[in-house]
Amino acid sequence: MNTKIAYQCYGNSILLFVTGETRAAALGKWTSLANWGATSFPKDEADPEFLNETTISCWSTREKLQEYLFNLRLMELWGDKYKGVKGGCANDARALAAQDFALIQRETYRSVNSNSVEYGLGVIEAANPDDDFKDCCYKAAFA
Numbered sequence: 001m002n003t004k005i006a007y008q009c010y011g012n013s014i015l016l017f018v019t020g021e022t023r024a025a026a027l028g029k030w031t032s033l034a035n036w037g038a039t040s041f042p043k044d045e046a047d048p049e050f051l052n053e054t055t056i057s058c059w060s061t062r063e064k065l066q067e068y069l070f071n072l073r074l075m076e077l078w079g080d081k082y083k084g085v086k087g088g089c090a091n092d093a094r095a096l097a098a099q100d101f102a103l104i105q106r107e108t109y110r111s112v113n114s115n116s117v118e119y120g121l122g123v124i125e126a127a128n129p130d131d132d133f134k135d136c137c138y139k140a141a142f143a
Contacts, residue, residue, distance in 0.1 A: 001019050001021065002025065003018060003020040003021070003028070003029040003137050004019045004020075004105075005017070005018055005019075005104050005105075006019070006031070006063075006067070006104065006105040006106070006107050007060075007082070007085065007091070007104060007106060007107065008106070008107050008108070008119060009062075009106065012061060013059055014028070014059070014060055014061060014062055014063055014065065015054055015057060015058075015059055015062070016033070016038075016039065016057065016058050016059070016060050016105070017046075017051070017056070018030050018033070018055065018056045018057075018058070019054055019055045019056075020054050020055075021054065022054060023050070023053055023054055026050075026054050026055060026056050027047070027048070027056070028060070030048050030056045030058060031124075032055075033058070033060070033068060034058075036068045036071055036072075037064060037067070037068070038064045038067070038068035038070050039058040039059060039060045039064070040058075040059075065101065065104075066097060066098075066101055069097035069100045069101055070093055070094055070097040072097070072100075073092075073093035073094075073096040073097045074089060074093040076093075077089035077092055077093050077096075086137070093094055114115050
């Protein structure tokens with residue numbers, strides 16, 4: 001199934017958003033990330049944090065995400081084609097992983113807290129009307 005990863009940068013850490021066509025697709029991609037060490041399983045062994053029905057948010061680092069993409073490409077390329085080749089398929093896997101990382105959408109802002117409470121203060125009226133600038137100058141000069 002089709003899944004998409006986007007991230008926000010927070011210095012050394014990145015916040016990943018894994019979006020799938022279905023809840024199961026998003027969970028499958030997140031499980032893959034966790035199994036390869038790109039993110040961690042929740043401490044209580046519950047489901048990850050779902051932002052909505054098909055999007056999961058989780059923390060990682062650029063290095064862990066890039067290593068994850070490299071490992072996926074390495075397993076994809078593994079085979080007889082590279083037997084006897086110095087370095088094997090690592091160079092090709094590294095290049096493909098760099099392309100994959102470049103294609104991941106980097107977001108600058110996404111609200112992850114959709115719980116909002118609105119407050120209204122009503123109409124505020126002054127007890128005494130404000131003096132205009134000219135009156136304030138006269139009072140300051142001749143008081």
